[in-house]
Amino acid sequence: MSALVITDLHAQVQTDTGPKDILRGVTLxxxxxxxxxxxxxxxxxxxxxxxxxxxxxxxTVTSGSITLDGVDVLAMSVDERARAGLFLAMQYPVxxxxxxVANFLRxxxxxxxxxxxxxxxxxxxxxEAMADLQMDSSFAERNLNEGFSGGxxxxxxxxxxxxxxxxxxxxxxxxxGLDVDALRVVSEGVNRFREATGAGTLLITHYTxxxxxxxxxxxxxxxxxxxxxxxxxxxADILEADGYERFTxxxxx
Amino acid sequence: MSAVTxxxxxxxxxxxxxLDPDAFSVPTARDEEWRFSPVDRLKHFFIADPAAxxxxxxxxxxxxxxxxxxxxxxxxIDLPSAIARAHVSKAxxxxxxxxxxxTEPVIVDLTTTAANSYQHLEIVAGHFSVATVVVRQTLTGxxxxxxxxxxxxxxxxxxxxxxxxxxxxxxxxxxxxxVGRDATFTGALATLGGGAVRVQSSVxxxxxxxxxxxxxxxxxxxxxxxxNRIFVNHDQPHCVSEVLFKGALLNPGxxxxxxxxxxxxxxxxxxxxxxxNRNLLLSEGSRADSVPNLELExxxxxxxxxxxxTGRFDDEQLFYLQSRGLSLDExxxxxxxxxxxxxxxxxxxxxxxxxxxxxxxxxxxxxxxxEIDE
Numbered sequence: 054m055s056a057l058v059i060t061d062l063h064a065q066v067q068t069d070t071g072p073k074d075i076l077r078g079v080t081l082x083x084x085x086x087x088x089x090x091x092x093x094x095x096x097x098x099x100x101x102x103x104x105x106x107x108x109x110x111x112x113t114v115t116s117g118s119i120t121l122d123g124v125d126v127l128a129m130s131v132d133e134r135a136r137a138g139l140f141l142a143m144q145y146p147v148x149x150x151x152x153x154v155a156n157f158l159r160x161x162x163x164x165x166x167x168x169x170x171x172x173x174x175x176x177x178x179x180x181e182a183m184a185d186l187q188m189d190s191s192f193a194e195r196n197l198n199e200g201f202s203g204g205x206x207x208x209x210x211x212x213x214x215x216x217x218x219x220x221x222x223x224x225x226x227x228x229x230g231l232d233v234d235a236l237r238v239v240s241e242g243v244n245r246f247r248e249a250t251g252a253g254t255l256l257i258t259h260y261t262x263x264x265x266x267x268x269x270x271x272x273x274x275x276x277x278x279x280x281x282x283x284x285x286x287x288x289a290d291i292l293e294a295d296g297y298e299r300f301t302x303x304x305x306x
Numbered sequence: 307m308s309a310v311t312x313x314x315x316x317x318x319x320x321x322x323x324x325l326d327p328d329a330f331s332v333p334t335a336r337d338e339e340w341r342f343s344p345v346d347r348l349k350h351f352f353i354a355d356p357a358a359x360x361x362x363x364x365x366x367x368x369x370x371x372x373x374x375x376x377x378x379x380x381x382x383i384d385l386p387s388a389i390a391r392a393h394v395s396k397a398x399x400x401x402x403x404x405x406x407x408x409t410e411p412v413i414v415d416l417t418t419t420a421a422n423s424y425q426h427l428e429i430v431a432g433h434f435s436v437a438t439v440v441v442r443q444t445l446t447g448x449x450x451x452x453x454x455x456x457x458x459x460x461x462x463x464x465x466x467x468x469x470x471x472x473x474x475x476x477x478x479x480x481x482x483x484x485v486g487r488d489a490t491f492t493g494a495l496a497t498l499g500g501g502a503v504r505v506q507s508s509v510x511x512x513x514x515x516x517x518x519x520x521x522x523x524x525x526x527x528x529x530x531x532x533x534n535r536i537f538v539n540h541d542q543p544h545c546v547s548e549v550l551f552k553g554a555l556l557n558p559g560x561x562x563x564x565x566x567x568x569x570x571x572x573x574x575x576x577x578x579x580x581x582x583n584r585n586l587l588l589s590e591g592s593r594a595d596s597v598p599n600l601e602l603e604x605x606x607x608x609x610x611x612x613x614x615x616t617g618r619f620d621d622e623q624l625f626y627l628q629s630r631g632l633s634l635d636e637x638x639x640x641x642x643x644x645x646x647x648x649x650x651x652x653x654x655x656x657x658x659x660x661x662x663x664x665x666x667x668x669x670x671x672x673x674x675x676x677e678i679d680e
Contacts, residue, residue, distance in 0.1 A: 107629050110621065135631035147626035151644030151651070157627075160640065164631030196648070213630065 055122050055138065055220040057083040057106075057253060062117035064105045075101045077278035078117070083221055083253040090256045090264060090289065093275030094297040099257050100144060102275070103225040107141040108134050121221065136164060138220030142210040142227050148198040154209065155179065155193040158216060165217045182215050186242050203230030204239075211242040215249075222246065223255045228263035240266030261293040276300045320383040320537070327354070327392055330385040339384070342563035342595050344531045347502035350422050351386035351450040351478045354393050359420025361449055363398025363427050365413050373397050378428060379484075380454050383508075386478040390451035394424035400439065404432030404458065411438040411466075411658070418447055425451030425479075431463040433486075438464040438655060443479075445471025445500045450478040455493075459486040459513065466658050468665075470499035473529055479505045485545070487513030494653045495551075496662050497524035497532045498669060506535040511542040521653055522551035523646050523662065525669050526560035526592070533563040536581070540574040549581035552649045554642060556670070558591030566598045566612065575606040585616040586645055639672045 064076040075098045093099045105112050108131040119126040163169040186208045272288040273280045333340040376397045382388035457463045509518045524532045538547045564583040585594035598612035627637035650659040
């Protein structure tokens with residue numbers, strides 16, 4: 054059992070006009086085996102939460118804490134967080150020219166598992182994982198994310214999720230830019246990962262569409278840098294019907 | 307401030323061609339063609355050295371012939387190449403017979419024992435021949451001169467030039483390339499050693515339908531100056547030029563310059579040209595100059611573009627890789643290796659791509675990675 058515990062987290066970003074507060078007191082616990090959905094309007098800070106957990110250097114944590122199984126995550130470097138079992142599937146995965154998917158994946162898996170997988174076993178494992186996500190094996194030879202369509206990038210993120218097997222997975226707008234078929238394939242990949250590992254999952258999304266494929270246990274509404282309401286899966290249906298308006302107009306001071 | 311305003315000539319082509327060294331003035335840092343060059347470190351090349359030796363070319367199929375017997379159509383375009391041409395005693399000549407299909411690369415070693423040496427190498431690819439030539443320019447002293455490449459009609463010639471050697475040395479090299487009708491030339495120039503290295507590659511098409519690809523990689527360390535000057539003269543219709551140079555500046559004091567001139571003449575309709583230079587600054591206090599120039603005398607072309615970018619590591623790339631558990635060092639190594647693999651992959655020769663990647667990794671202190679080529 055693992056737990057990611059976020060307590061009264063405040064974070065800011067440096068802008069041309071000085072520091073700007075984005076997270077204003079986020080408190081959230083994600084336990085193994087549970088899937089939390091964070092829903093919120095654009096600009097509410099929900100993607101920032103994902104980046105702050107992963108340790109993106111653009112953001113500064115001004116107060117609060119994040120721990121994974123009691124260990125201070127904020128004291129860890131980005132790669133230490135990954136090796137400790139945190140994974141962020143990014144909304145906009147980055148292109149790295151000249152680095153093949155195969156070499157990148159093997160390097161990442163080596164870092165995550167602490168030793169290089171045997172080459173032949175590894176190729177078999179990688180090819181099976183790719184087939185599960187309906188990715189052609191020629192993907193392995195392509196440069197990391199370079200020239201990938203939106204759907205291809207998201208599949209590669211979920212491929213990594215399955216191979217790296219983190220304790221806690223954070224999926225940032227994984228549904229954006231996907232057609233219905235791709236959304237189904239990617240969601241099935243997430244579900245396979247959840248069942249196989251029993252990991253905790255934090256699903257960040259603007260729309261309820263992906264929640265038809267990945268059922269959340271808990272739904273949070275995010276607005277103005279914090280969680281303003283928490284409920285069960287039915288909360289997503291209310292948001293689908295009524296939109297975010299009632300959460301964005303009623304600001305608690 | 308000078309009272310006289312000199313308008314720079316619009317024509318990117320060299321203004322003086324001559325076999326006579328006296329036709330050239332001594333280069334200074336004020337000359338447009340030399341303003342990025344460390345003229346002090348190249349000054350051995352500005353006066354003839356009576357004690358100079360010549361660079362020996364060795365390798366299967368190479369003939370060493372007295373310079374007097376070489377019928378070269380190329381005329382020097384600067385003082386170092388004119389002096390070298392006037393004083394070099396022997397030339398290396400590699401002839402690839404017409405129709406020949408060489409499956410294995412031919413290795414040409416260029417070596418010298420003298421402090422200053424002149425060089426003349428001619429590579430002539432006969433009509434419809436197919437070959438790969440690897441030129442290993444190993445500098446133990448200062449070298450000036452030329453490697454002249456003539457690609458016959460319909461021939462496909464790949465020339466991979468690897469410059470290595472001591473940081474105390476200098477190289478001033480002219481590399482004129484003449485591309486015949488429907489011929490393809492692929493050049494790869496890897497500058498990994500030598501102290502002050504100035505290479506000018508010039509492409510000229512002798513007939514329509516030629517294709518010239520010039521790829522380059524370089525590493526510049528402290529006290530190294532790596533200068534690549536490229537001139538592509540599109541004066542024939544329906545020719546293609548593709549230029550991509552990538553360099554990394556490793557330490558404070560490292561210098562590089564890349565000047566890419568492409569001239570599309572009035573008659574060169576249907577031209578396709580693209581040139582780009584990307585530099586990675588791996589340390590403070592290094593400097594990369596990058597100047598792409600494109601001059602179009604006709605609008606009736608397929609495509610013309612140029613790009614240049616010099617920067618440090620992309621933080622987003624490093625964050626992405628680190629978020630997958632790679633340490634900062636591992637992430638940087640992967641990015642640098644990928645930076646070069648990207649251009650080396652375009653040479654079309656996997657053996658030499660890997661060989662050069664290994665040499666680069668070695669210089670960068672990167673542990674080589676097993677390739678998964680399945």
